Amino acid sequence: MSDLARSQNQETFVLNLGPQHPATHGVLRVKLTMDGEYIVEAEPVLGYIHRMHEKMGENRTWAQFMPNTARLDYLGALSYNHGYVKVVEQAMGIEVPERAEYIRVITVELNRIASHLLWFGAFVLDLGGFTPLLYAFDDREHILDLLESVTGARLTFCYFRFGGLYNDIDDDFVTGSRAFIKRLRKRMPDYHNLVTKNIILITRLKDIGILPGEMCRKYGATGPVLRGSGVDYDVRKNEPYSVYPELDFDVPVYSECDSMARYMVRMDEMEQSMRIIEQALDKLPAGPIMPEKVPKILKPEPGDYYSAVEAPRGTFGIRVVSDGTNKAYRLKLRSPTFSNLSLFGEASQGMLLADALALMGSLDLVIPEIDR
Amino acid sequence: MGEYFKELFGGTKSLVVGLGITIKHMVKPVVTLQYPHESLKMSARFRGHIELLGDEETGASKCVVCGMCQRACPSGCIALAGEKPEGAKKKVLTSYVLDFTKCSLCGQCVESCKFGAITFSKEYNLAGPRKEAYIFDLKKRLEERSG
Ligand code: SF4
Ligand code: SF4
Numbered sequence: 001m002s003d004l005a006r007s008q009n010q011e012t013f014v015l016n017l018g019p020q021h022p023a024t025h026g027v028l029r030v031k032l033t034m035d036g037e038y039i040v041e042a043e044p045v046l047g048y049i050h051r052m053h054e055k056m057g058e059n060r061t062w063a064q065f066m067p068n069t070a071r072l073d074y075l076g077a078l079s080y081n082h083g084y085v086k087v088v089e090q091a092m093g094i095e096v097p098e099r100a101e102y103i104r105v106i107t108v109e110l111n112r113i114a115s116h117l118l119w120f121g122a123f124v125l126d127l128g129g130f131t132p133l134l135y136a137f138d139d140r141e142h143i144l145d146l147l148e149s150v151t152g153a154r155l156t157f158c159y160f161r162f163g164g165l166y167n168d169i170d171d172d173f174v175t176g177s178r179a180f181i182k183r184l185r186k187r188m189p190d191y192h193n194l195v196t197k198n199i200i201l202i203t204r205l206k207d208i209g210i211l212p213g214e215m216c217r218k219y220g221a222t223g224p225v226l227r228g229s230g231v232d233y234d235v236r237k238n239e240p241y242s243v244y245p246e247l248d249f250d251v252p253v254y255s256e257c258d259s260m261a262r263y264m265v266r267m268d269e270m271e272q273s274m275r276i277i278e279q280a281l282d283k284l285p286a287g288p289i290m291p292e293k294v295p296k297i298l299k300p301e302p303g304d305y306y307s308a309v310e311a312p313r314g315t316f317g318i319r320v321v322s323d324g325t326n327k328a329y330r331l332k333l334r335s336p337t338f339s340n341l342s343l344f345g346e347a348s349q350g351m352l353l354a355d356a357l358a359l360m361g362s363l364d365l366v367i368p369e370i371d372r
Numbered sequence: 373m374g375e376y377f378k379e380l381f382g383g384t385k386s387l388v389v390g391l392g393i394t395i396k397h398m399v400k401p402v403v404t405l406q407y408p409h410e411s412l413k414m415s416a417r418f419r420g421h422i423e424l425l426g427d428e429e430t431g432a433s434k435c436v437v438c439g440m441c442q443r444a445c446p447s448g449c450i451a452l453a454g455e456k457p458e459g460a461k462k463k464v465l466t467s468y469v470l471d472f473t474k475c476s477l478c479g480q481c482v483e484s485c486k487f488g489a490i491t492f493s494k495e496y497n498l499a500g501p502r503k504e505a506y507i508f509d510l511k512k513r514l515e516e517r518s519g
Contacts, residue, residue: 060446063444063480064444064445064446064480065446066446066478066480067446067476067478067480068446071476131394135397138403141403145415148415148417148418149415149416149417150417151417152415152417152418152419152479152492153419153477156476156477158476158477158478158479166479166483167417190393193389193390193393194389194390194393194394195390197386197389198386198387198390199382199383199384199386199387200387
């Protein structure tokens with residue numbers, strides 16, 4: 001128990017939030033020490049859904065680990081696919097054809113929108129509004145249909161390959177994506193009128209759940225959480241990869257540091273993702289989707305490799321150590337939500353329980369990715 | 373005081389606007405599928421559990437028992453066996469069993485097969501009371517299909 005809790009004369013009690021609670025989106029448990037409605041101390045307890053993905057990486061061949069990457073953050077699986085193929089391509093020195101890079105960007109951004117739409121629905125649901133969830137799912141369904149038509153899966157995609165892709169996209173996908181963007185552009189004003197400008201939402205988020213930029217840095221928070229705290233950091237801009245440098249987009253940054261700022265960052269990011277997809281579709285070059293020669297059995301040169309991508313929830317980093325065999329010697333996953341959750345204990349001190357739940361919702365947690 | 377009324381007015385307006393959107397959507401056509409009564413057709417590339425493919429003429433499995441799919445599978449779902457009949461050039465498949473309980477539908481088996489002997493099924497309506505219901509004898513299924 002912290003000094004704060006001990007020094008107080010009042011009686012405190014312990015409240016378990018989770019591991020089975022709708023507001024925790026999975027099996028996360030937070031041990032709360034409460035003084036009435038106020039949080040004295042919050043301690044996230046992890047490990048309920050630990051599956052040893054890192055260890056599995058050391059026991060499977062490079063290609064066999066591929067499906068695992070989709071099961072970390074199941075809402076933004078393609079970004080994790082991307083991170084993994086990227087680090088192996090780097091280790092093996094494989095060149096990716098341009099068309100494949102463009103398709104990667106298009107599908108990853110579609111996936112980002114799908115992930116943000118789900119967060120949008122679930123977040124408002126946490127705050128007690130049910131209807132927006134249904135609208136968001138309706139839109140998200142269109143993305144899942146599009147992605148299913150090229151990848152063969154709806155959630156746990158396993159679409160990228162070392163050097164390229166599993167399948168090429170067709171004209172139906174291109175027209176479908178354009179139609180979807182047109183549709184979402186029309187729906188965004190509805191979302192803003194229904195939710196963003198709603199007085200109840202504003203009063204529950206504005207100036208509440210302040211995360212100063214310094215605190216974010218201390219805990220290594222990334223993604224929309226960091227950008228909602230006024231720090232302009234996005235891997236797509238700061239360490240450009242794939243074809244992002246050829247596309248024109250902005251990184252939304254809000255300096256208010258409150259829950260509303262994080263909400264706005266994600267809403268704006270959806271608009272930016274639409275811009276990226278449109279440009280990538282326009283520029284989409286013809287050509288192969290796999291390089292001519294990819295070694296059948298991968299044995300990267302012994303060494304230490306690291307690569308990072310901007311996943312919907314922040315920086316996903318992956319470090320592999322190769323000893324020259326067909327399996328990784330060590331595979332380390334740096335997942336964004338783990339760091340984003342770590343600041344919850346400090347940030348929620350002294351907050352009302354209901355506000356802390358809003359703060360937690362604004363962090364956009366995906367538990368399987370925290371536990372891995 | 374003026375601030376108070378401004379807030380009250382703005383707040384009420386935001387609620388009315390929100391309600392208007394909900395009403396607009398209420399009168400729009402239904403977007404959900406009435407699932408048990410209707411079901412979707414899966415897209416051409418949908419990856420269901422794997423299924424053996426038969427030769428167009430004879431209906432016998434195209435599998436040559438090379439074992440590539442078995443080795444490619446990350447989860448060890450595939451168990452197969454074959455034998456070489458006397459006088460024959462190629463091995464003949466005697467059993468091919470898929471443990472679907474462990475399958476992650478990654479598709480590496482299909483990609484690794486150079487003989488086009490396996491494919492994805494389009495089945496997704498799978499539910500059962502026992503684990504054993506998902507140990508599929510694919511050879512038997514192929515024989516049943518080709519009659
Ligand atoms: S789809 Fe993947 S997990 Fe399933 S049997 Fe094939 S290789 Fe194994
Ligand atoms: S890879 Fe194809 S041919 Fe070889 S054992 Fe598997 S199904 Fe049969």
